[in-house]
Amino acid sequence: MKGPCVVIGGSGFLGHHLVEGLLLRDYVVRVFDLRQSFHDDRVTFFLGDLCEKQALIAALTGATLVFHCASPPPSSNDRNLFYRVNLLGTRTVLQACRECGVQNLVLTSSASVIYEGKDIRNASEDVPYARTPMDYYTETKILQEKEVLHAGSSKDGPLTVAIRPHGIFGPRDPQLVPVLVRAAQKGQMKFIIGDGKNVVDFTYVDNVVLGHILAAETLEEGSPICGKAYHVTNDEPISFWNFMGQMLQGLGYEPPRRHIPYLLVYSFALILSWLCMLLRPLIHLSPGTFTPMRVALASTHHYYSCENAKRDLGYKPIVSLEEAIAKTIRSYPKLRHRSYSSSNRERIWK
Numbered sequence: 001m002k003g004p005c006v007v008i009g010g011s012g013f014l015g016h017h018l019v020e021g022l023l024l025r026d027y028v029v030r031v032f033d034l035r036q037s038f039h040d041d042r043v044t045f046f047l048g049d050l051c052e053k054q055a056l057i058a059a060l061t062g063a064t065l066v067f068h069c070a071s072p073p074p075s076s077n078d079r080n081l082f083y084r085v086n087l088l089g090t091r092t093v094l095q096a097c098r099e100c101g102v103q104n105l106v107l108t109s110s111a112s113v114i115y116e117g118k119d120i121r122n123a124s125e126d127v128p129y130a131r132t133p134m135d136y137y138t139e140t141k142i143l144q145e146k147e148v149l150h151a152g153s154s155k156d157g158p159l160t161v162a163i164r165p166h167g168i169f170g171p172r173d174p175q176l177v178p179v180l181v182r183a184a185q186k187g188q189m190k191f192i193i194g195d196g197k198n199v200v201d202f203t204y205v206d207n208v209v210l211g212h213i214l215a216a217e218t219l220e221e222g223s224p225i226c227g228k229a230y231h232v233t234n235d236e237p238i239s240f241w242n243f244m245g246q247m248l249q250g251l252g253y254e255p256p257r258r259h260i261p262y263l264l265v266y267s268f269a270l271i272l273s274w275l276c277m278l279l280r281p282l283i284h285l286s287p288g289t290f291t292p293m294r295v296a297l298a299s300t301h302h303y304y305s306c307e308n309a310k311r312d313l314g315y316k317p318i319v320s321l322e323e324a325i326a327k328t329i330r331s332y333p334k335l336r337h338r339s340y341s342s343s344n345r346e347r348i349w350k
């Protein structure tokens, strides 16, 4: 039996899967989150805001290991919220860890900390942070990662490591597949933006969980991983539009076939986002599916090397992309198209 660990953000998509992975490996698990999204007799829930130190201290007292995977959703694009939670809140998490004598802290960062809308091909962790991050989410994920990695070098702090996943997907994800299907239902998934040849990383959630647990188990005084960030992906870069097409077809929707110029869609998304910002004091408008960040992500290369995670953490994906796509499709029966055919069902449910 290992010492108690706390998953901050444990009610979220990744956090809940991480809790399940930890329980499978006999950890004693506590969850700290704003909300409780599931019940499990083996898990103790502490409800609170990570910006409040006293609330955190109640959860962290006696714990040896903390996973910090809480964040506001990228789609909110609320500057104040991102700064308060991702930067100031993370400082509070670090302070609470110090006061409670927590030994190890594993941060869920993001591979997008180096993404600024231009192609990224097989990037290692040596590539510098984005100088002009595309949204407040990315901007504050950079500040958060720097804060956590720097804290790891102080004498009184916990040892720290950051995991940088990319495009996490899998059962219960509220973001990737649901956004895609909603766009298809509104007839917005008819076009491939750009030439459609861009290659990207998507990462099945169980592989991300494995990366986090390996990091926690490797983190000790003198370990080469202290204060470092690691890319964790499926290590199978795939054409963005092939991946989206497989998801859509698996759920009974038509994949996009016709092409539309990248600059046209990007300019439209940019103007829309400026309009929303300008009008914000008067009415709350949302740019919807097509934010500049999403359009850029849909049209550029962004895949990362996880050689360092393989070498230092012993990381190797346990679920292949093919299996991951099939498992994910099976997990969303409610998102299937009404006229989903039985031949399709047989193919996916095999």
Ligand SMILES: NC(=O)C1=CN([C@@H]2O[C@H](COP(=O)(O)OP(=O)(O)OC[C@H]3O[C@@H](n4cnc5c(N)ncnc54)[C@H](O)[C@@H]3O)[C@@H](O)[C@H]2O)C=CC1
Residues within 6 Å of the ligand: 008, 009, 010, 011, 012, 013, 014, 015, 032, 033, 034, 035, 048, 049, 050, 051, 068, 069, 070, 071, 072, 073, 085, 089, 108, 109, 110, 111, 141, 164, 165, 166, 167, 168, 169, 174, 175
């Ligand atoms: N979903 C993705 O593709 C990727 C996600 N990440 C990172 O992974 C982590 C988890 O993301 P997801 O599971 O997708 O998000 P999620 O939105 O499903 O989970 C986040 C959880 O954090 C909690 N939370 C938010 N603010 C809080 C606060 N102030 N105090 C306490 N709890 C709070 C939420 O209630 C939620 O349960 C985040 O740090 C995110 O930046 C990184 C790369 C890709």
Ligand SMILES: CC(C)CCC[C@@H](C)[C@H]1CC[C@H]2C3=C(CC[C@]12C)[C@@]1(C)CCC(=O)C[C@@H]1CC3
Residues within 6 Å of the ligand: 074, 109, 110, 111, 112, 166, 167, 168, 175, 176, 179, 180, 183, 289, 294, 295, 297, 298
């Ligand atoms: C309508 C389509 C053009 C695109 C639909 C799919 C998108 C919703 C997703 C494709 C790549 C995803 C992604 C993220 C969110 C969902 C997508 C944009 C992140 C921004 C989530 C948070 C991160 O840390 C980085 C991710 C990169 C990939």
